Structure formats: structure tokens, C-alpha cells
Amino acid sequence: MSDMAECFFNGWLEVMGEGNASYPQHLFCSWHVDRAWQSNLTKISDREKRSEIYKILKTLQRETPLLQFTSALTNALTYICNNEKTRNFGEYFKKNYAYNFRKWAYCFRVEAGINTNMHLESMHKVIKYFYLERKTVKRLDEGLIAVLKYVRDKSVERIIRLTKGEHTKQTRFLSQNHKEVLKHIDNYIIETNNYNISWTIKKNEQTSYTIYRLLDIKCCEQICLFCEVCTRMFSCECKFYLENRTMCKHIHMLINKLQTENKLETVPDFRVDNISTELLALSEKPNSSNKKIKDIKDLASKFESLDFEKFDDETINKIHHHLIIAKNITSCSNFPNDINDNTKFQLRNESNKRLIESHIRLTSTKNNA
Structure with a gap:
């Protein structure tokens, strides 16, 4: 995934080769596509028509069913090119985006879980300005050293966050969504298709989505604190899940219902069980200091x-x-207990640094004319 420039993708093909079985798919960053559309919409003088065309393009971009996207693309091209007010923009759109729709349409990146390359741009900025100090590096070894230092520092930061038990941005986002979903849970109806395999959730007779259970065990750290399941255990057919590859409101509603009915059966994580068993064993051990004294x-x-x-x-x-x-060990261990607070205060004041004589101040030898 990159911007509309082909240099990154061509470099990838030059190094990796085009004859591989898993041919990579080049995706355009949705933010760069949106910015290009907005900058060229100025070719439409009418503001109302400009906002209408922009709404059509964003709806077309977010269309996930392939058949609906194909018909919508044809209708959008016909409408934009045949209108006199939007004909100039229609020629631009037809020239730059009509033939490469696989690179910017959401229906060709279903379940990819990413729409922008902002994380890559952020990493490139950190390496360029902090590790390379804004210098142009021509040597390959110096560039690799900078990348390895970046990976090292990020690994240490991750270990620190895991040790402190801090919540990530993803877990906070899931928890906030869960709280918002509970306010509208009464407006939806959940039906069971297969026991603990698939469910159908619908708000009215026209819109309905199917939720599938993929795993019985938590396999990642992206866990909702209320649902106590990870983002990869369930899947949904809604547009939000297909675009973001994370728990949608329908999955939150389903898990809340299963927890209420005590039907959420999960296989416990073996890593958590091992840790809890070891901690329990340590807590049940007798005091080791008494044994050492004996x-x-x-x-x-x-x-x-x-x-x-x-x-x-x-x-x-x-x-x-x-x-x-x-x-020496026993004398050092008993030393703090034999000193009262007044003695400590006196020892702290009687510092050898107070006996140091001050330096002689030097004066300037220049004539003040």
C-alpha cells in the first residue's frame, strides 16, 4: 500500500520478481485518494454539484459487494461524463481511476484490515529525522543500522508496556464501542442458525447480518475488556468489519447476549492457565526464610x-x-537499625565536601580604556 506513485511497487517487483506464485496486489492509500479527489473537485464550479459528486465517489469507494460496485461504477461514469458541469472532472476521473479500480475500491481489500499507510509514513519519518538526523544516507549498511535500532527501541517499548499492563489504543477503542453498543442493544433481534457456530442479527426486515464463530480460544492481545474475547474469534458480514477487521457492534451485541444466557463456551488459554497454576503453587509454598534460618x-x-x-x-x-x-554482611544489615534519626541527620550534614576550599577568583588583566 502506498500513494498513487508506482515507484514503491515497481521497486518491490524489481527485487522480489514478478513470477512468484503469490503476486502482490498494489493498493492505494485511501487518504491519498481522498485528497486527490478533493483537490480536483475544484474543476466543478457549482458547489452543490461538487458535494454531490464527492458523495457519489465516497459511496462508490466504500461499496464492498463486487457486483454492486461494478454497476455503480458504470452508472457513476455515465452520470459524471454526460453532465456539462462535471464533464471536466469526469474526464480526469476516467483517465486516472476508471482502469485501476482494483487499487482504490474497498471491495478488493475485504478483510485486509488496513486502508491507509499512515503507520508506514510515520515509521519512515521517525527513521529519517531521529535515527538518520535528516542526513541523506547512500550506504546500505548505515540504513540497515538505523532500521535495526528502530526495531530494537520499539521492541523495548512493547516489553515495557506489556510489563506495566497498559491498555493499547485498540483495546480502548473496543471498550468504548462496547459501551456505546449497549445503549442500542434493545433495537436488534438475534437469531441462532447453528448452535455456537453462526447467528443472524437484524434491526428490521431489510437489513440483517450473519456472524460466524471462527475460533474457540483467544489468539491475540486485541481483547475487549467486557466481552473477554479477541478480535479474531468472530466475523461479521457488515461493512465495518470488512473494512477494519475488528469487532463491530453486532459482535459486541452477540457476545453480550451469550454472556447473559451463559452460552459463551470458550476454551481457556493454556498460557493463562500455566501462569495462574504457577502463581498458586508459589502462594501455597511455606515461608522459605524460616527454612533458611534453620x-x-x-x-x-x-x-x-x-x-x-x-x-x-x-x-x-x-x-x-x-x-x-x-x-561484613551481618554488620551491614544491622547498621541501619542502630542509628536513630538524629544521628542520620548529623552524618548527612558532616560532609567532606564542606571542607573543600573555594577556588581563587581570577580577574581580567585587560585595561579598561
Whole structure:
């Protein structure tokens, strides 16, 4: 996915080759397409006609059924080219977008889960301005080093977020949608087609969507905090799911109903079970410090009964060395308890830095004329 320029796609084909079995599909970024349409809509002088054509184009772009898109494209071209007010824009649209509709229409990127390349542009900006310091890099190794540093820093940031348990933008978005959906849940009817496999949800007799169950276990971290399922466990036939590849309002409604009726059967995640089992085992273990204290006393009693005259000098030196270390450890551990607050305050004030004499101030030798 890129802008309307063919340089990135041609470079990909030059390196990867065109004879591969999985031939890549070049997609236009929807934001760049929208910006190009809006900038060229100025060819239409009538403002009302301009807004009407823009609405037709956006509806055409978001049409997901292939048959409906084909007929809608033909009707839109006929309407725009035959009207005198929109003929100039119709020629532009026919020349630049009529033949490559597979690259900008949503019906050819169903379940892709992405419509813009803003994430790629953002990554390119960070590498260019922060890692390459706005310098033009001609050497391949320096460019690879910058990319590897970027990947390293992003990996560390992800580990920190997972350790802190912070919610991602996706999980917050799912939770907000769930709260909004519950306000309109009474307006929909949910019917079961196959038990725990597919359901039909409809608001009226004309609009209805089918929801399918794909998985029985959570396989990713994009989880709704209320539904407790990930985005890949269910699929829907609505336009929102096909464009964004995430949980739509219909899936939220279905899961809420299943949870209310206690019919949501999921296989527990084995990773969560292992972690909870280990934590439970650790919590059930007795206090390990008491056992260590008992072992230290047993070693001390055995140590007193030893006959040191039988050992050589090297062994005695090693024993003496370790005993000195143990003595230092015990003295350091008891040191804070023997000092009261006043003594600590006095020690803090009696710093050696206060005894340092100040430097002699140098004066200028220039004549003030």
C-alpha cells in the first residue's frame, strides 16, 4: 500500500520478481485518494454539484459487494461524463481511476484490515529525522543500522508496556464501542442458525447480518475488556468489519447476549492457565526464610564440631575468607537499625565536601580604556 506513485511497487517487483506464485496486489492509500479527489473537485464550479459528486465517489469507494460496485461504477461514469458541469472532472476521473479500480475500491481489500499507510509514513519519518538526523544516507549498511535500532527501541517499548499492563489504543477503542453498543442493544433481534457456530442479527426486515464463530480460544492481545474475547474469534458480514477487521457492534451485541444466557463456551488459554497454576503453587509454598534460618543454625552447630587442625593452609584461608564476608554482611544489615534519626541527620550534614576550599577568583588583566 502506498500513494498513487508506482515507484514503491515497481521497486518491490524489481527485487522480489514478478513470477512468484503469490503476486502482490498494489493498493492505494485511501487518504491519498481522498485528497486527490478533493483537490480536483475544484474543476466543478457549482458547489452543490461538487458535494454531490464527492458523495457519489465516497459511496462508490466504500461499496464492498463486487457486483454492486461494478454497476455503480458504470452508472457513476455515465452520470459524471454526460453532465456539462462535471464533464471536466469526469474526464480526469476516467483517465486516472476508471482502469485501476482494483487499487482504490474497498471491495478488493475485504478483510485486509488496513486502508491507509499512515503507520508506514510515520515509521519512515521517525527513521529519517531521529535515527538518520535528516542526513541523506547512500550506504546500505548505515540504513540497515538505523532500521535495526528502530526495531530494537520499539521492541523495548512493547516489553515495557506489556510489563506495566497498559491498555493499547485498540483495546480502548473496543471498550468504548462496547459501551456505546449497549445503549442500542434493545433495537436488534438475534437469531441462532447453528448452535455456537453462526447467528443472524437484524434491526428490521431489510437489513440483517450473519456472524460466524471462527475460533474457540483467544489468539491475540486485541481483547475487549467486557466481552473477554479477541478480535479474531468472530466475523461479521457488515461493512465495518470488512473494512477494519475488528469487532463491530453486532459482535459486541452477540457476545453480550451469550454472556447473559451463559452460552459463551470458550476454551481457556493454556498460557493463562500455566501462569495462574504457577502463581498458586508459589502462594501455597511455606515461608522459605524460616527454612533458611534453620539451615544456617544447623551449619553453625556442625561448624563448631569440626577439627580444623586436619585441614591444610589453603582450606583454612578459604574458610577464613568466607567467614569475613559473612561477618561484613551481618554488620551491614544491622547498621541501619542502630542509628536513630538524629544521628542520620548529623552524618548527612558532616560532609567532606564542606571542607573543600573555594577556588581563587581570577580577574581580567585587560585595561579598561
